Amino acid sequence: MSKNPYHPINGEIIDIIDESPTIKTFVVVPEEEFKFKTGQFVELTLPGEGEAPFTPSSSPAETKQMDISIMKAGRMTGLLHECKKGQEVGIRGPYGNGYPVDDFVGKEVYIVGGGVGLAPIRSLFLTLVDKIKDFKSVVCRYGARTPADFIYKKTLFGAWQEIKGVDIKLTVDEAKDGWDGNVGVVTTILSEKDVNIKNSVAVVCGPPIMMKFATLKLLEFGFPASKIYLSMEKNMSCGIGKCGHCMIGKYYVCKEGPVFTYDQIKNYPKIWA
Amino acid sequence: MESVFINKLKPLLDAISEKIELYVPKKAGEHYVYNRYDAAVATEVELNNIRPCTPIKEFLQPGCELASISTGPAEPDIKPFAVFGLKDCDLRSIAVLDKVFLDEEFKDPFYEARRESMFIISSDCFEPGESCFCNIMDGEPFAQSGFDLNISKVNEGFIVEAGSEKGKDFIEKHPSLFTDVSKALLSERDENRAKTQKQLEENNSKLKFDTPIKEIVENSEESEVYDDEVKTCIECQACTRICPTCHCFYLYDVKQKDYFAKMKMWDSCMRMAYATVAGGANPHKILGDRMKHRLMHKFVYFLDRYGLNMCVGCGRCVDADAGGIDLREILKRLSKEVKVSK
Numbered sequence: 266m267s268k269n270p271y272h273p274i275n276g277e278i279i280d281i282i283d284e285s286p287t288i289k290t291f292v293v294v295p296e297e298e299f300k301f302k303t304g305q306f307v308e309l310t311l312p313g314e315g316e317a318p319f320t321p322s323s324s325p326a327e328t329k330q331m332d333i334s335i336m337k338a339g340r341m342t343g344l345l346h347e348c349k350k351g352q353e354v355g356i357r358g359p360y361g362n363g364y365p366v367d368d369f370v371g372k373e374v375y376i377v378g379g380g381v382g383l384a385p386i387r388s389l390f391l392t393l394v395d396k397i398k399d400f401k402s403v404v405c406r407y408g409a410r411t412p413a414d415f416i417y418k419k420t421l422f423g424a425w426q427e428i429k430g431v432d433i434k435l436t437v438d439e440a441k442d443g444w445d446g447n448v449g450v451v452t453t454i455l456s457e458k459d460v461n462i463k464n465s466v467a468v469v470c471g472p473p474i475m476m477k478f479a480t481l482k483l484l485e486f487g488f489p490a491s492k493i494y495l496s497m498e499k500n501m502s503c504g505i506g507k508c509g510h511c512m513i514g515k516y517y518v519c520k521e522g523p524v525f526t527y528d529q530i531k532n533y534p535k536i537w538a
Numbered sequence: 539m540e541s542v543f544i545n546k547l548k549p550l551l552d553a554i555s556e557k558i559e560l561y562v563p564k565k566a567g568e569h570y571v572y573n574r575y576d577a578a579v580a581t582e583v584e585l586n587n588i589r590p591c592t593p594i595k596e597f598l599q600p601g602c603e604l605a606s607i608s609t610g611p612a613e614p615d616i617k618p619f620a621v622f623g624l625k626d627c628d629l630r631s632i633a634v635l636d637k638v639f640l641d642e643e644f645k646d647p648f649y650e651a652r653r654e655s656m657f658i659i660s661s662d663c664f665e666p667g668e669s670c671f672c673n674i675m676d677g678e679p680f681a682q683s684g685f686d687l688n689i690s691k692v693n694e695g696f697i698v699e700a701g702s703e704k705g706k707d708f709i710e711k712h713p714s715l716f717t718d719v720s721k722a723l724l725s726e727r728d729e730n731r732a733k734t735q736k737q738l739e740e741n742n743s744k745l746k747f748d749t750p751i752k753e754i755v756e757n758s759e760e761s762e763v764y765d766d767e768v769k770t771c772i773e774c775q776a777c778t779r780i781c782p783t784c785h786c787f788y789l790y791d792v793k794q795k796d797y798f799a800k801m802k803m804w805d806s807c808m809r810m811a812y813a814t815v816a817g818g819a820n821p822h823k824i825l826g827d828r829m830k831h832r833l834m835h836k837f838v839y840f841l842d843r844y845g846l847n848m849c850v851g852c853g854r855c856v857d858a859d860a861g862g863i864d865l866r867e868i869l870k871r872l873s874k875e876v877k878v879s880k
Binding site: 268269270271272273310311312313314315316317338339340341342473498499500502503505506507508509510511512514515520534535536538 | 605606608611612613638639641643644645646647759785786787788789790791792793798800802805807812813814815816817818819820821822823827830831834835838839840842843
């Protein structure tokens with residue numbers, strides 16, 4: 266008999282970090298060793314309540330525990346936000362393809378993120394800076410609604426900015442709390458001079474509307490559709506390409522995604538909805 | 539494979555049901571539904587002229603089942619069973635489900651266990667239903683493959699053909715049930731089949747399009763036909779529930795006194811919140827878009843992905859549609875739009 270793919274392994278939430286008014290990071294320790302590739306996702310179960318898909322925000326090099334940053338957006342995420350340390354959870358996965366990091370070697374990696382979209386990007390970022398010499402540079406452009414909505418503030422404003430080969434620029438939709446940086450959506454801090462497009466790949470993750478306009482901007486800069494990597498958010502229940510909910514055209518986002526090049530999906534309907 | 543002859547069906551069904559549970563179609567109103575076969579009370583069984591009303595997927599992927607339990611992985615506990623009276627459309631619908639649930643990377647252990655435990659006795663159609671259009675969707679009114687035994691009605695009795703090792707083994711283990719089949723009977727069977735084929739061709743002559751159906755549907759992205767067709771849709775989801783190839787499901791968690799569990803339950807892409815994500819975004823908010831996605835999945839995406847049509851032309855959705863929506867009419871309307879745009 267085949268292994269039951271619907272059965273989660275047990276885990277425990279050992280720490281909860283308040284990142285922003287709507288986002289918390291849960292540190293989860295699985296009972297068994299759990300390996301994943303950056304950009305892959307897990308189905309996190311709250312026993313008896315339900316499960317939902319999240320991409321870990323920690324480095325895959327860390328196999329004993331993983332960080333999962335969750336924005337309070339619906340029923341499941343609301344319940345998760347009420348959890349306390351010591352909460353038992355279930356974990357299925359890892360599922361999906363993840364970022365093709367090997368294909369990024371020798372290139373400038375142009376990362377565009379918004380809101381909670383920084384969660385998967387943090388995992389990618391940590392993977393890249395771990396071997397920063399393998400990449401030409403890592404250029405990050407990230408936007409949040411207000412300064413309070415930035416997540417991973419300590420490292421985002423501190424240590425990450427100091428890494429050689431890394432260039433980070435931030436923006437907010439609404440300036441508050443003494444913010445003296447750029448004000449405007451993330452596309453206002455994108456410039457075709459940020460990277461040498463001929464030797465770059467772009468990675469976009471964030472709310473659908475932001476992903477749409479960032480992608481259009483990148484295309485305008487001359488990025489080929491095959492070099493723009495998008496993390497697609499769809500309703501994913503089974504995680505193993507059967508239940509049907511996450512389809513974009515012939516693809517199951519949970520299996521061939523969640524990372525797609527724009528080229529793969531551009532002709533299918535409603536990709537940004 | 540090997541073919542033999544039998545006068546009556548009862549001895550055959552009695553022999554099958556001796557060791558395992560057997561389900562046979564029974565007339566209910568104008569339709570057939572599956573019932574447990576009880577050799578002690580059964581009289582001679584009537585061979586169903588067309589597919590039963592309910593889809594065969596019910597035997598392989600029940601409407602609701604336990605998928606995981608906190609006290610340990612749920613394991614399928616399936617006893618061997620047999621189903622009698624499947625038609626070619628049913629067999630082809632199993633081939634569709636196999637692609638999804640027996641996918642090499644992730645097999646569904648519950649589907650796999652049922653599939654392996656199922657003994658399939660199919661039969662030829664001899665009077666196509668009004669809504670049958672299998673001949674348009676690569677089908678035939680007789681089994682092509684995927685059966686253990688197939689029954690063809692002939693004047694004097696029935697030809698029984700083995701379609702698998704399991705079927706062959708059954709025939710070999712029950713020599714007293716069968717006699718040899720004559721060449722005359724085999725040509726009678728072939729004539730019957732040709733007659734039904736011809737009738738299907740006549741019934742569905744208007745569904746023969748110049749453009750392949752895949753292309754017709756693929757080109758309907760901007761069509762207003764969907765929004766127009768769903769005007770009478772009452773969103774009952776009967777079309778997808780009764781469809782033998784529709785296989786969408788969702789997992790949900792339950793809390794019991796002593797344990798937690800995950801259940802697997804049929805879902806439908808015609809349901810409003812089917813594709814909704816946390817926060818409320820929904821690519822298929824509009825009913826017409828859901829209908830479009832349903833057709834795209836059946837006639838375009840599945841074919842692209844697995845090389846098989848996800849519609850077998852059984853016509854069940856046509857019979858079941860409470861709003862009178864007819865898939866065949868939608869295809870006809872869409873086919874006309876292709877001509878206009880060319």
